[in-house]
Amino acid sequence: MNEELIDSAQMLAKRYLKDDTSGHDYFHAERVAQLAVKLYQQDHYSIITAQKEALTVMGYLHDIVDDKLTKKTKQRLQIITEILRLHQLDTMEINDIIYTITHMSYAQNLKQHYQLSLLGQYVQDSDRLDALGALGVARAFAYGGRHHRKIYDPAIKPVMIAGESARAYHRRKTTTINHFYEKLLQLPQQMNTNAGKILAQRRGAYMQQFLDEFINEWYSMY
Numbered sequence: 150m151n152e153e154l155i156d157s158a159q160m161l162a163k164r165y166l167k168d169d170t171s172g173h174d175y176f177h178a179e180r181v182a183q184l185a186v187k188l189y190q191q192d193h194y195s196i197i198t199a200q201k202e203a204l205t206v207m208g209y210l211h212d213i214v215d216d217k218l219t220k221k222t223k224q225r226l227q228i229i230t231e232i233l234r235l236h237q238l239d240t241m242e243i244n245d246i247i248y249t250i251t252h253m254s255y256a257q258n259l260k261q262h263y264q265l266s267l268l269g270q271y272v273q274d275s276d277r278l279d280a281l282g283a284l285g286v287a288r289a290f291a292y293g294g295r296h297h298r299k300i301y302d303p304a305i306k307p308v309m310i311a312g313e314s315a316r317a318y319h320r321r322k323t324t325t326i327n328h329f330y331e332k333l334l335q336l337p338q339q340m341n342t343n344a345g346k347i348l349a350q351r352r353g354a355y356m357q358q359f360l361d362e363f364i365n366e367w368y369s370m371y
């Protein structure tokens with residue numbers, strides 16, 4: 150492994166995400182990086198160093214250029230490109246990393262579906278898996294609180310809008326419980342990879358169980 154390249158990616162993730170309280174902190178990036186490698190290995194048994202490096206780098210960097218988290222996407226992309234060049238990655242690898250981290254988010258793919266490379270698909274699955282399960286529950290409420298969303302309000306119903314724009318999706322006021330129905334519970338059907346699908350089933354089932362219990366407790370005193 151090119152340890153210096155990994156260190157640089159890690160350092161950028163720490164620099165930009167260390168103070169995040171919306172569920173997109175450094176540890177989210179680290180989990181996405183680690184899980185992407187694990188999923189790939191599960192499906193392919195072996196992995197070459199260059200692939201492991203690319204998966205790790207994409208995992209660490211994927212949220213630092215996300216426009217729901219920063220207005221400085223262009224500037225950060227430039228910094229990333231320079232660092233990747235400095236570490237002698239070839240143009241194809243650099244292009245794959247940049248394309249993946251700028252096209253993998255859920256909101257980006259609402260209006261149209263972007264086809265990612267095989268490695269990109271593992272990183273996208275890994276990111277989506279971190280929005281599921283117990284970690285996903287915790288992150289959803291962290292995000293909701295940070296964005297002044299209510300936990301739940303029976304008067305506000307979940308809305309599903311096919312082909313909604315990323316902007317409209319982010320602006321729409323909803324509750325965090327609705328977000329589970331509007332997005333999170335759909336994620337298991339949207340996984341790209343075999344290993345991703347298997348883990349998403351488990352984490353999705355846990356999330357459904359959490360929701361059932363939440364609704365049960367909410368209505369149990371009426």
Ligand code: ADP
Nearest residue numbers: 172253254255256276280288289292293325328
């Ligand atoms: P993506 O951008 O592909 O959705 P991220 O990891 O960048 O993936 O962000 C997803 C995380 O943000 C999830 O944990 C999700 O629950 C949270 N999130 C996004 N929008 C909302 C929302 N409206 N309410 C609650 N959580 C949200």
Ligand code: NI
Nearest residue numbers: 177211212276
């Ligand atoms: Ni993410």
